[in-house]
Amino acid sequence: MSENFRSSETKFLDKTNRISFIYNGKKYYGYKGDTLASALLSNGVHLIGRSFKYHRPRGIMTCGSEEPNAIVQIGGNGSFTEPNVRATEQEIYEGLEASSQNCWPSVEFDVGGINNFISPVIPAGFYYKTFMWPRKLWYSLYEPAIRMSAGLGKSPTQPDPELYDHNHLHCDVLVVGGGISGIIAASISADNGNNTVLIDDKNSLGGSTIFQDDENFKIDDEISSVWLNNQIKNIKNKKNLIIKQRTSLAAYHSYNYLLARENLADHKSLNERANKLRQRLWKIRAKKVILATGAIERPLIFNNNDRPGVMLASSVKKYIDYFGVKCGNKNVIFTNNDSAYETAISLNKKGINVTIVDIRGKSSSVLVKNAKDAGIKIYWNHTVVDTKGYRRIKSIQIMEMSEDGTNVIGSKINLVCDNLSISGGWTPMVHLFTQSGGKLKFRDSDQVFLPNTATSDQINVGSCNGDFELDDIIKNTISDCKSFLSSSSTDFDLIKVSCPKQKENKNVWLLPNDKPLGKTKPFLDFQNDSTAKDIKLAMREGFRSIEHVKRYTTTGMGTDQGKLANMHALGIISETAGVKMGSLGTTTFRPPYTPLSFGTIVGRNVGTFFDIIRKTPMHTWHENHKAEFENVGQWKRAWYYPKTNESMNQAVQRESKAARESAGILDASTLGKIDIKGTDASEFLNRVYTNAWSKLGIGKCRYGLMLNEDGMVYDDGVTTRLSENHYLMTTTTGGAANVLSKLEDYLQTEWPELDVWLTSVTDHYATASVCGPNSKNILKKIFPNIEFNDENFPHMSFKNAELDGIYCRIMRISFTGEHSYEINIESKYGKSLWEKCMDAGKEFNITPYGTETMHLLRAEKGFIIVGQDTDGTMTPIDLQMDWIVSKKKYDFIGKRSLYRSDTMREDRKQLVGLLTDNPSEVLEEGAQIVQDEKKQPIEMLGHVTSSYFSPNLNKSIALAVVKNGKKLKGQKLLVPMKDKTIKVTVSDFIFFDNKNERLNA
Amino acid sequence: MFIITCPFCGERDQSEFAAGGEAHIVRPKQPTELSDDEWADFLFMRKNIKGVQFERWNHAHGCRKWFNVIRDTSNDKIHAVYKMGEKPPIK
Incomplete structure (x- = not known):
């Protein structure tokens, strides 16, 4: 260059x-x-x-x-x-x-x-109108083509390697914005004894005043930038003030809860930032909030107003005064107000050529006088009608405006330039205020939306509150902060401010042109390429609501959320429809204020920190024995234990056979366990389970089914009566936390008169479940003092026991249909219990099995798994479990719902067994079941819920829910798959040992 | 994200609590005596109004107690918090 x-x-x-x-x-x-x-x-x-x-x-x-x-x-x-x-x-x-x-x-x-x-x-x-037909071209042609051309940047293709962090922050007063009003507000707040936090998104404080060197702006007889610089030095020494720079507020929620992103490394080289935090998300809870977010300059809307080199006048001023960069050698300033004259004067002082085009007829502001005195040429009452230059603006054409501002007259004047600074006045940044639930009002005199009523304890100061003159900004900030913070006096009480005042407002949302609108391109939303034409087209097509026009034209829907575009869109709609702007309202400003990267949002919750991982006390044993694991809720459960070169199917078939032929062992520690105590414990169980509990003897176990109040199966499990007023309830692994919450809810809100106390003991006990014909022999070896005969220790009963002096509970219960024991021991001894079982079982070829084999074994027996064979629409009657629903009990949770007309329908989906005509063919879980494939539309009768190849029966078995299933027993149905249709016969859902002879084998 | 004053623990962040729907819906003492319509009314019908609403909340990640809250759903302003079984302090 x-x-x-x-x-x-x-x-x-x-x-x-x-x-x-x-x-x-x-x-x-x-x-x-x-x-x-x-x-x-x-x-x-x-x-x-x-x-x-x-x-x-x-x-x-x-x-x-x-x-x-x-x-x-x-x-x-x-x-x-x-x-x-x-x-x-x-x-x-x-x-x-x-x-x-x-x-x-x-x-x-x-x-x-x-x-x-x-x-x-x-x-x-x-796009909406064109790609409607032919329909079949959408997937093959339109969508891929649109996708390729859509979107702006490219997403990263690799995981984000940077570090992010979240942190909480509590303060008395949060000041948002480090411009002059934010600095004054933070100073007053800190001096008043409040723990104050000031955040600003830039790398230096002071907003636009910090480079305001114009002699016309004076505070306490100093040039405003000098005065402000001293204030900034001042506040940096205040003890109860934290200043966070490069920190932008992303969201302002109710109750003064705010999210701010602090940028810690984006300005550093890759070497400097290695292994350091990139960004931190601050979760701020402030007692009071002062918004000093400022205002942004509006563009002007005219033909070809989007060329490179067309810039906002205030930005051109910042580039020259702050960065020392001139945006062009021949500048034209196009304005409808006095503030752009500050830019002209700045440029002129630095010897840069500048010309002004003003749509107003005159202005008596001192800034205008200064510009004239400096010899700057001003075209009054003129507007830009066109711009030239493809990759950079080269020239503009201006014309005189008619008296009413709706037309142009006279001949075109061509001005050669390489920069066009535009200024259409100012828009207060009310985004954050409205995010918090604040409502706006419209000020007609200069056509701005301003904060009106706030829902939380907060105020707006400075130009975001509609003050655009330096003296108004300072004086109102001081007085508003004083009353908001109940401060009787401040350092600023005697402040003297002098500044030029804005004269002669003139606002035209869409500037007139010599060409018809259809032949021009006056851009509103620069990022999404929507023009004033698009807005008018939308209105001709009948759109009226600002929210609809926004979505149809995509105005304001870019990554900038239309910070520049929205006011003009509103203005043009209001002019075209003849509706007052104040009554149109604005579109909704949503968080985040500026885009946040995903890394900032998730913070440290990535990889293994994404969710809690729960492991049983036996976990390392499973790992050492090459178990594959399955996620069940947050638990890692052993899924199956493959031997060398064994597939999952082979391992499961081997484990299943071993469990029935000799002995198997399962880690059942994850089952939910709830300790229930109290004199009303029996009555409580009567109310929460469908069956009766009063007569359950001490030392006995019972299976229970829990419903929701709507009659649908919610959870199941075995509960043991440990003593007169003491029970141990087990729940499903995934349902444990919800069951406890639900039971607590009933106890606290519906039945506070019951003397019942619930404690979760899931993590307190480890459970090893030993099953199979040799299970008794194994337990005899481990617990030589207990008599394991059927009289002393029958099925569905429990014994206290000791293992090397450590207390254990043994329940003789079965989820596999085999003779089976569950041993509970304090968690920290879980692994040694497991190892003892393995040692004692060695001579019986005890085989550890995982959840997959457990599922297979119980499916052979037709035992349901809540959440797999049920889905929140199954009653116990649908599951053909009428036997567990007490007819005698007056009430239990969900009882009344079993007698609703809908739950009593006979053609509800019901649990059935399915046998494939080809016994080696295994159905897919979730597959749909139909009767007639030819009838269109095909009637879906139900779906397969559990399906396995049973090694003990040597055939494929499945559980399914099928409409009117009870009556379809013996009938042929079809399971259509992608490449074939599988024929099945509806059967009983107990496939194995339906006389339960093996329980006592 | 509002702040709820748990009647047992004091002011806590909303993230510690779980919402439990409309308050003061009492489970009928004799469900079997109710018609389908009456039971359905208890089971399914809940108010969802814009304005002041009586709600149940649970301090799920705290003391685990249930209590009642009077909240304006239009601006999340909480007018009162009171224990289960107590009468609403306002209205």
Whole structure:
């Protein structure tokens, strides 16, 4: 780059720290403190990207978070890349790599630019209207093609290697925004004894006043920038004030709960940031909030207002006064207000050529007088009707406006320029205020929405509250903060402010042109390429609500949420429809204020920290014996134990056979266990289970089925009566926490009169379940003092026991249909219990089996698994478990619902068994079941819930829920699969030992 | 994310609590005496109003106690918190 646009000295950058960076493959230089935008401008680079829809060349428009155009891809390929980063916010660092987005093959020559020339045939709603037919082309042609051209940047292809963090912060007062009003507010708050936090999204405090060197703006007889600089030095010494820079507020929720992203490393080189936190998400709870978020300048809406080189006037001022960068050699300022004259004067002082075009007829402001005195040419009552220049603005054409402002008259004047600074007035940043639930009001005099009523303890100060003059800003900030914080006096009570006042407002939302609207391109939303034409088209097509127009035209739906576009869209709708703007309302501002990366949102909750992992006390044994694990809720359960070269199916077949032929052992520690005590414990169980509990003897176990109040099966498990008023309930592994909550709910709210106490003891006991014909022989060896005959220790009973002096509970219960014992021992002895069982069982070939074999064995017996064979729509009657529903009990949870007309329907889906005609064919779980394949539409009768190949029966078995299933026993049904239809016969769902002879074998 | 004053533990963040739907719906003492419509009314019908609503909340990640809250659903303002079995302090 031959020409250097760094024209003047600046105290805000470290000129001794020169930094090189790569943009679109080319090396450039800037200084520490530069944003990517200011560094590129200093190298004369304006062209940054291509627009979303028409692929028009676009440049840098602003200097902050509102930037719609200059969004770039940061970093190379792979994991460190990030799309849609605003060049106006990204600070440069040594080795930064950035590239343009939405262009191919390059930003200079982009094939998609063809869209610009066919734009007359792709208006708003084009995609909705066009790709409707022929329908079959959608998946093969339209969708892939649209997908390829859609989207701006590229997503990373690798996991994010950076570190992120979350942190909580509590404070008395949070001040958002480090401009002049934020600084004053933070100062008053801290002086008043409040623990105060000030956050600001930039790398230096002071907002736009910190580079306001104009003699017209004075505070306490000092130039405003000098005064503010002293204040900033002052507040940095305050003990109860925390200042967080490079921290942007993302969300403002109710009750003053706010989320802010602190940027810790994005401005550092990859070497400097290695192994350091990239960003931290602060979760802030503030007693009081002061929003000082400022205002952003509005663009003006005229033909071809989007070319590189068209910028907001206030941004041009920041680039010259703060970064020392001139945005052009021949500048034209196009304005409807006085504030843009500050830019003109700044440029003029630095010897840069500037001309002003003002849509107003005159202004008596002192700024205008200063501009005139400096010899700046002003075209009063003129508007820009066109701009020229493809990759950078080259010239503009202006015309005189008619008296009423709706037309242009006279002849065109051509002005040669390489920068056009536009200013359409100011919009208060009320986004955060409305996120918190605040309601807005409309001020007609300068057409702005302002905070009206707040729902939380907070105020707005400065220009976000509609004060645009320095004296109003300072005086109102001081008085509002004093009353908000109940402060009787402040350091600022005698403050003296002088500043120019805004004169003669004139606002025209869509500027007039000599051509009809249809022949022009006045852009509103620069990022999403929607124009004033699109808004008018939407209105002609009948859209009226601002929310509908927004979605139809996509105005304000880009990554910038239309920070620049929304007011003009509203203005044009209100003018076209003849409705007052105040009554139109605004679209909803949603968090985050600026995009957050996923890493920031999830913080440390990635990888193994994503969720809690629960392991049983025997876990390491399972690991050492090569178990494969299955996730059951948060638990890791042993799934099966493959031997060398064994497939899952082979392992499960072997385990299942061993358990029935000799002995098997299962880790059942994950089953939920609830300890129930109290004089009303029996009555309580009567109310929560469908069967009767009063007569259960001490030392006996009983299976129970729990319903929801709607009559549907909720959970099941065996409960043991340990003593008169003491029970141990077991629940399903996944249901444990919910069952406890539900039971607590009933105890606390419906039956507070019951003397019952519930304690979760799931983690307190480890459980080994030993089953099979040799289980008794194994337990005899471990517990020689217990008599294991059927009289002393029958099925469904329990014994206290000791293992090497450690207390155990043994329940003789069975989920496999085999003679079986469950041994509970204090968790820390779980592994040694397990090892003892393995030792004692060695001579009987005891085989550890996992959850898959457990499921197979119970399916052979037709035992349900709640959540697999039921889905919240199955009653006990549907499950053919009428036997467990007490007819005698007056009431239990869900009883009344079993007599509703719907639950009594006979053609409900019911649990049945299915046998495949080809006994070696195993059905797929979840497969649909039909009777007649030919009838269209095919009637779905139900689905397969559990399906296995049974090694003990040597055939395929399945459980299913089928409409009217009870009556279909013996009938043939069909299970259509992708490549074939499987014939099945409805059967009994108990496939094995239906006389339960093996329980006592 | 609002703040709830648990009647047993004091002011805590909403994330510690679980919502439990409309308050003051009493489980009928004699369900079998009710018609299908009456039972359905108890079982399914819940108010979901914009404005002041009586709700059940549970301090799930705290003392695990259930209690009642009077909350304005339009702005999440909590007007009162009271224990189970107590009469609403307002209205």
